[in-house]
Amino acid sequence: MLKRRPSRGRLRERPLFRSTVRKTKQLTGNPLTSKAICELVKRRLRDANLPSRLSPHSFCVSAVTDLLTQGIPLKDVQYLAGHASPRTTRLYDRRQKKVTRNIVERISI
Numbered sequence: 492m493l494k495r496r497p498s499r500g501r502l503r504e505r506p507l508f509r510s511t512v513r514k515t516k517q518l519t520g521n522p523l524t525s526k527a528i529c530e531l532v533k534r535r536l537r538d539a540n541l542p543s544r545l546s547p548h549s550f551c552v553s554a555v556t557d558l559l560t561q562g563i564p565l566k567d568v569q570y571l572a573g574h575a576s577p578r579t580t581r582l583y584d585r586r587q588k589k590v591t592r593n594i595v596e597r598i599s600i
Contacts, residue, residue: 555583 506522523531532547551572558568569580 552583552585555580556585559584560586 505520508523508528509518510521510523510527511518528547532545532550533543536543536545555568555572558571559565565577565580569577572580572583574580
């Protein structure tokens, strides 16, 4: 039988991604700042030899586009993305931005 682990405070009050004490890897109770998240993503991109032009925002755009491609309703994607308006979510939709062979053939050198 599984035992329920005692809660260490309400989940909504604890940050999902927490900062560390300098380079000690000891977690604090403070959330990561948006700057720290961006720096973390940039380090991981560099380590993986991926383009540095990518950002945390790139992942949001990819997720929204992928969900809409799968046929998930715009209202649900809007909720998941945390957007107040469906117009904002539509700005993240890159389904019409795909490069097709037809587009490449129209490019003259």
